[in-house]
Amino acid sequence: MKNLKRTMTPAAIALGLAFAIASAVLLISGHNPGTAYRAMWKNFASIDGVITSINIGARYYVAAVAVAIALKMNVFNIGTSAQYQLAAMFGAVTAAAISLPAPLHVVVTLLVAMAAGALWASLIAILQITRKVNPVLTGIMLNGVGASVIAYMMQSKWTHFRDPGRPEYGSTRPVPKSAQLPVFRIGDSNLQSYVILAVVIGIIFYLIVYRTRFGFDLRASGGNPAAAKSAGINPKKMILITMLLSGAVAGLIGMGIVLSSNDQLSYGDRFPGSLGFTGIGIALLGRNHPVGVAAAALLWAALDQGARGLVTVNIAGEIAVILQGSLLFIAVIVYAVWERKSLANMVREAAARTHHQRAEEVSA
Amino acid sequence: MSRLLALRGWQRSLVSALSVVFVLSVAARLFDAPGLTGSSTVGTALGLAVPVILAGLGGLLAERAGVFNIGLEGMMIMGTWGAGLLGWHFGPWGALLGGLLGGAVGGALLALATVTFAIEQTVAGVAINIASLGICRYLSDLFFKGKGAEGDLGTIADSPSVRTFGSRFSVPFVGDFLLKIEDKRWFLISDLAGVIRGLTVDIAWSSALLLLLIPAVWYLVWRTPFGLRLRSSGEKPAAAESLGVNVITTRWIAVVMSGCLAGLAGSWLVMDSLKYQQGMTSNRGFLGIAAMIFGNWMPGLLTVGALLFSFSQSVGFQLGFESRALIGTVGLAFALSALWSFSRRKIRSGVLTGIVAAGVLWFTFANETVNDALIKALPYLLTLIVLAVASKRQRPPAAAGRPYIKGQAG
Numbered sequence: 026m027k028n029l030k031r032t033m034t035p036a037a038i039a040l041g042l043a044f045a046i047a048s049a050v051l052l053i054s055g056h057n058p059g060t061a062y063r064a065m066w067k068n069f070a071s072i073d074g075v076i077t078s079i080n081i082g083a084r085y086y087v088a089a090v091a092v093a094i095a096l097k098m099n100v101f102n103i104g105t106s107a108q109y110q111l112a113a114m115f116g117a118v119t120a121a122a123i124s125l126p127a128p129l130h131v132v133v134t135l136l137v138a139m140a141a142g143a144l145w146a147s148l149i150a151i152l153q154i155t156r157k158v159n160p161v162l163t164g165i166m167l168n169g170v171g172a173s174v175i176a177y178m179m180q181s182k183w184t185h186f187r188d189p190g191r192p193e194y195g196s197t198r199p200v201p202k203s204a205q206l207p208v209f210r211i212g213d214s215n216l217q218s219y220v221i222l223a224v225v226i227g228i229i230f231y232l233i234v235y236r237t238r239f240g241f242d243l244r245a246s247g248g249n250p251a252a253a254k255s256a257g258i259n260p261k262k263m264i265l266i267t268m269l270l271s272g273a274v275a276g277l278i279g280m281g282i283v284l285s286s287n288d289q290l291s292y293g294d295r296f297p298g299s300l301g302f303t304g305i306g307i308a309l310l311g312r313n314h315p316v317g318v319a320a321a322a323l324l325w326a327a328l329d330q331g332a333r334g335l336v337t338v339n340i341a342g343e344i345a346v347i348l349q350g351s352l353l354f355i356a357v358i359v360y361a362v363w364e365r366k367s368l369a370n371m372v373r374e375a376a377a378r379t380h381h382q383r384a385e386e387v388s389a
Numbered sequence: 390m391s392r393l394l395a396l397r398g399w400q401r402s403l404v405s406a407l408s409v410v411f412v413l414s415v416a417a418r419l420f421d422a423p424g425l426t427g428s429s430t431v432g433t434a435l436g437l438a439v440p441v442i443l444a445g446l447g448g449l450l451a452e453r454a455g456v457f458n459i460g461l462e463g464m465m466i467m468g469t470w471g472a473g474l475l476g477w478h479f480g481p482w483g484a485l486l487g488g489l490l491g492g493a494v495g496g497a498l499l500a501l502a503t504v505t506f507a508i509e510q511t512v513a514g515v516a517i518n519i520a521s522l523g524i525c526r527y528l529s530d531l532f533f534k535g536k537g538a539e540g541d542l543g544t545i546a547d548s549p550s551v552r553t554f555g556s557r558f559s560v561p562f563v564g565d566f567l568l569k570i571e572d573k574r575w576f577l578i579s580d581l582a583g584v585i586r587g588l589t590v591d592i593a594w595s596s597a598l599l600l601l602l603i604p605a606v607w608y609l610v611w612r613t614p615f616g617l618r619l620r621s622s623g624e625k626p627a628a629a630e631s632l633g634v635n636v637i638t639t640r641w642i643a644v645v646m647s648g649c650l651a652g653l654a655g656s657w658l659v660m661d662s663l664k665y666q667q668g669m670t671s672n673r674g675f676l677g678i679a680a681m682i683f684g685n686w687m688p689g690l691l692t693v694g695a696l697l698f699s700f701s702q703s704v705g706f707q708l709g710f711e712s713r714a715l716i717g718t719v720g721l722a723f724a725l726s727a728l729w730s731f732s733r734r735k736i737r738s739g740v741l742t743g744i745v746a747a748g749v750l751w752f753t754f755a756n757e758t759v760n761d762a763l764i765k766a767l768p769y770l771l772t773l774i775v776l777a778v779a780s781k782r783q784r785p786p787a788a789a790g791r792p793y794i795k796g797q798a799g
Contacts, residue, residue, distance in 0.1 A: 054531050101511060156777040159682050161459070163776075165675040166769040173766030180762065306519045309512045341530035341545065343523045350520025354502065357516065361508040 032317070035363040036356065043352035047344055061340050068334025069327055076214040082326035083223035084281055086319055088304025090230050091142075091275035093313040097234055098247035098267050104164030105275040106301030107171025108145045110292075112138040112276030114175055114197065117283045117292035118186055121198035130204040131284065135222075138280050139273040145171060146272020150265045168301075179293075188291070196293025205286040217288070219281030226274060231315040233270075243267060278304070310353050312360065325349055399689045406693055412718055412725070414580035419721075420753065422714035424707045426580035428571060431587025433706060436661070437699035438692070439596045440465070440654035440670075444677025445684065445691045446606045447492075447650030452686060453610055454643030455623035455636075456503050457790040460514030462674030463521035464495030464648040468655025470525040473665020474532060476551035476656070477543075481595065484551055485656045492652015493645055495521065500644040504637055507792035518674075526667060533665075548665035554594035564590040595660045599653055606650075607688045619643050623786035626793040636793055651677070679772060685783050697775065698768045705764040712759040712767065719774065720749035 048058035095102040116138035208215035234240040311318030332345030451458035471491025476484030502513035537549025570582035621629035684691030723746035730739030
């Protein structure tokens with residue numbers, strides 16, 4: 026309970042400050058913040074609003090977990106952008122190309138997507154391990170290369186990739202029924218079963234990082250590389266495994282869009298390309314913790330959803346992006362200051378205790 | 390070779406630049422693509438390199454002072470917006486000032502978070518990148534949407550037209566002379582003339598002015614007392630503080646200047662496209678970081694790195710032959726490095742590099758033209774290959790990325 030309070034207080038302060046900034050921006054530009062927030066709330070607080078937020082939040086969550094795994098050992102996977110888009114393309118192509126009984130078809134498709142993401146991510150690790158190339162740099166470059174690989178494969182000569190039946194826009198062939206992820210009908214809205222997948226990923230993330238030897242090694246390498254090395258942890262192996270894991274999770278970011286029966290059911294021009302960087306922001310906002318990241322992802326998606334309601338009151342929806350950005354910015358400041366303060370408090374208490382004890386010993 | 394390695398930074402940059410021109414002129418003959426060393430290719434490359442160089446210099450300033458600035462992209466975005474606003478109202482000088490101010494705001498935000506509050510630097514930078522998108526779109530909605538002259542109205546995604554400098558800059562007298570040599574098609578000499586002509590003739594004033602910042606940053610960091618304080622804040626802040634350097638102030642100034650440089654990169658983009666457009670930075674801030682790492686945190690090599698990238702981009706704008714020749718050049722370079730390995734009796738790496746060289750050269754001879762998608766990937770691939778091959782004895786500033794809390798010196 027004390028733990029909960031310790032995490033919730035700075036989060037609440039940050040949220041309050043972020044809304045204060047957004048309100049100031051709204052006031053300066055001549056809008057009434059109350060009107061804006063009411064419109065946002067109205068668009069969010071309905072069955073449809075909440076379910077859309079959860080659907081989108083699940084993607085954000087997976088995108089953030091992919092980044093968080095690597096950040097747990099201080100490796101920055103900035104290359105998730107290309108990893109998830111490549112994975113989505115190969116996943117969609119696989120799903121359309123093979124025919125298998127229903128559950129198996131989905132599993133194979135997801136495995137292909139994970140393998141694609143992991144392979145692309147492993148390049149970052151390999152270049153770092155063998156040639157000492159900075160992983161941030163490799164990640165950025167591979168994002169560029171990945172976009173070109175996709176452009177290459179989606180040229181009309183590769184009919185397994187680009188659907189010749191729909192020449193008007195570039196997309197893969199439609200995903201057949203047996204490879205689709207079902208949706209749950211709630212009221213008039215559809216909750217994607219991809220959400221369950223996201224929750225499972227979160228649980229596995231928690232178990233691996235906090236409940237296994239590997240997770241301990243991972244956190245140790247991130248916390249103090251020198252100490253970890255002298256404890257017999259092979260840093261090169263850790264980097265490779267971490268990147269493979271991170272890339273495999275990244276491979277699943279877009280699969281809800283590709284496979285859910287109420288969604289795009291193909292990879293193509295309309296596929297969102299910014300989930301990678303959003304994931305980085307959410308991982309940082311949620312402090313790389315499975316639960317914190319989940320809260321951050323849902324909040325982020327809820328703000329997105331709310332922003333779509335701002336059109337009705339003639340306010341630019343970008344105020345939500347300002348909210349998200351300043352929330353992230355302020356949150357990390359508040360976390361750091363809060364942590365430093367409680368650390369200082371702990372030191373002071375401990376010092377006072379020892380001093381007290383010593384005084385008792387002397388008087389005895 | 391050991392003597393080559395003993396050269397000073399700028400001399401090493403010059404030697405590597407010259408060897409690149411040599412290999413390129415061999416390739417231009419071998420694959421019959423004179424455009425590879427033509428002045429127009431090089432001139433375009435120089436222009437494209439300017440924003441990357443500026444972002445890289447910005448990264449260099451911040452990181453030399455101990456702050457890893459991954460927010461360069463966001464600062465550049467703010468710079469483009471500022472340049473769009475002031476450039477629309479006051480012309481080219483306004484665009485420069487607007488970019489500078491926009492970037493400075495971004496830099497100040499990063500400094501507040503990373504220097505004053507000493508928080509994780511990557512986190513703050515990423516936050517700036519995310520926030521800048523929303524801020525600029527929101528501000529465009531207020532300042533650009535529906536404003537401007539008839540037929541030239543701004544929208545939420547772009548500004549009304551911005552004027553740039555009227556004339557273009559050429560180094561006097563050399564142009565005609567170099568053109569004559571370039572047209573002779575003499576091996577190496579004409580190629581060199583083409584390259585130099587591309588670098589000296591018919592340059593946009595915005596490029597010419599902003600390129601002066603390369604020596605300026607070098608002078609500031611390596612030849613002034615402030616530069617010494619800046620570098621000591623990035624190498625060993627505690628020691629610097631014990632000697633009376635105000636690490637906090639120094640880092641603040643460095644990070645704000647870093648933002649200014651990224652913002653000026655935005656000014657260049659706005660003057661090049663003649664207006665502010667959302668998304669016009671297209672990851673150049675990150676490319677700047679790449680150039681900085683490539684350049685081992687030194688301005689000279691950083692410039693070479695940015696030019697390498699922009700050159701392969703510029704080659705991609707030419708006809709297909711040039712891209713094919715560039716790929717051939719990579720093959721040749723691999724072949725050379727294989728020979729180099731054999732001469733030093735590193736058989737295994739020699740064989741490996743040789744196989745890669747054979748593969749790349751086979752690809753070049755087997756294909757008449759190069760696929761568009763591959764041309765787009767070439768700049769990224771080339772940077773990666775160069776980085777992987779020139780396997781680095783890199784040395785980032787020792788305290789870069791570490792928050793410093795005042796009084797650590799004790």
